[in-house]
Amino acid sequence: MAIGELTHADRVDPDLAFVDSGMFDCPEYGSIYLIDDDRPAIVDTGIGTGVDRILDACETVGIAPADLAVIALTHVHLDHAGGAGHLIERCPDAKVYVHEIGAPHVEDPERLWEGTKRAVGDQIAFYRTPQAVDPDRIVEITDGETIDLGAHRLVAHHAPGHAPHQVVYEAPTMDAVFTGDAAGVYAPSTDAVYPTSPPPDFDHEQVLADTHTIEDLGREWICYAHFGPAKRADRLATYREAVDRWVDQITTWRAEMGDEQVVERAIETRDRPDVWPAHKARGEVAMNARGVLHFLDQRA
Numbered sequence: 001m002a003i004g005e006l007t008h009a010d011r012v013d014p015d016l017a018f019v020d021s022g023m024f025d026c027p028e029y030g031s032i033y034l035i036d037d038d039r040p041a042i043v044d045t046g047i048g049t050g051v052d053r054i055l056d057a058c059e060t061v062g063i064a065p066a067d068l069a070v071i072a073l074t075h076v077h078l079d080h081a082g083g084a085g086h087l088i089e090r091c092p093d094a095k096v097y098v099h100e101i102g103a104p105h106v107e108d109p110e111r112l113w114e115g116t117k118r119a120v121g122d123q124i125a126f127y128r129t130p131q132a133v134d135p136d137r138i139v140e141i142t143d144g145e146t147i148d149l150g151a152h153r154l155v156a157h158h159a160p161g162h163a164p165h166q167v168v169y170e171a172p173t174m175d176a177v178f179t180g181d182a183a184g185v186y187a188p189s190t191d192a193v194y195p196t197s198p199p200p201d202f203d204h205e206q207v208l209a210d211t212h213t214i215e216d217l218g219r220e221w222i223c224y225a226h227f228g229p230a231k232r233a234d235r236l237a238t239y240r241e242a243v244d245r246w247v248d249q250i251t252t253w254r255a256e257m258g259d260e261q262v263v264e265r266a267i268e269t270r271d272r273p274d275v276w277p278a279h280k281a282r283g284e285v286a287m288n289a290r291g292v293l294h295f296l297d298q299r300a
Contacts, residue, residue: 038150074180
């Protein structure tokens with residue numbers, strides 16, 4: 001799938017589509033979901049650089065900027081929420097739905113911006129500075145609350161292992177769950193799922209618990225933010241095994257070497273999809289290794 005390409009996800013639901021937002025100049029990494037309904041919605045917004053691609057995709061499926069009603073954020077990490085303020089100013093009737101813990105960072109993203117710089121290192125060059133969202137256009141949600149779109153609804157389930165402000169959105173009529181980062185990073189080109197463990201909030205045990213939360217919903221489709229929809233099958237069990245191996249590996253290396261050496265070892269040895277450019281593969285692994293190291297410090 002190419003950057004900017006729109007895909008109609010008819011196999012999931014006729015009202016669902018997704019666009020490759022071109023996040024980090026990387027194909028098959030950032031998918032923004034579009035739901036064409038009485039109250040049209042998008043799920044997540046990317047890092048802010050793909051706003052025109054998102055709006056073009058909306059127009060293609062018949063959603064005008066003035067018609068967009070819901071911007072549903074799975075969490076406020078800027079690869080999911082960084083475009084919210086930029087989209088809001090071009091979509092006059094849209095509101096941003098976000099977990100109550102994350103809402104202050106959408107209203108005032110300065111601390112989040114500074115924290116993101118520390119977490120992602122030189123990858124920050126790919127981000128667009130986030131814009132604040134008027135609090136009157138923010139709707140705080142919590143576990144169990146529903147966003148009514150018309151024929152469809154999104155039910156929020158708190159999934160704080162990746163970040164305390166993360167929810168997954170169950171869409172019962174689609175037999176799907178929009179998982180943000182709670183189910184890992186899926187690469188269609190390899191049909192594999194990779195761990196995501198960024199600092200400072202990655203919690204190994206809670207990540208595993210979140211996968212059970214998703215599994216217990218019993219939905220057929222996982223709609224990954226990274227990247228695209230896939231049938232659930234045994235993917236969540238496979239992801240749990242991958243996360244366990246990843247944390248065990250970082251723990252073992254840390255007993256043998258310093259933290260920066262651990263990060264370099266991870267970069268040298270971790271598999272990543274060939275479709276990802278080298279800068280993204282390296283940055284992704286380094287960030288995730290540092291996230292596990294931070295988790296081990298916090299646990300100690």
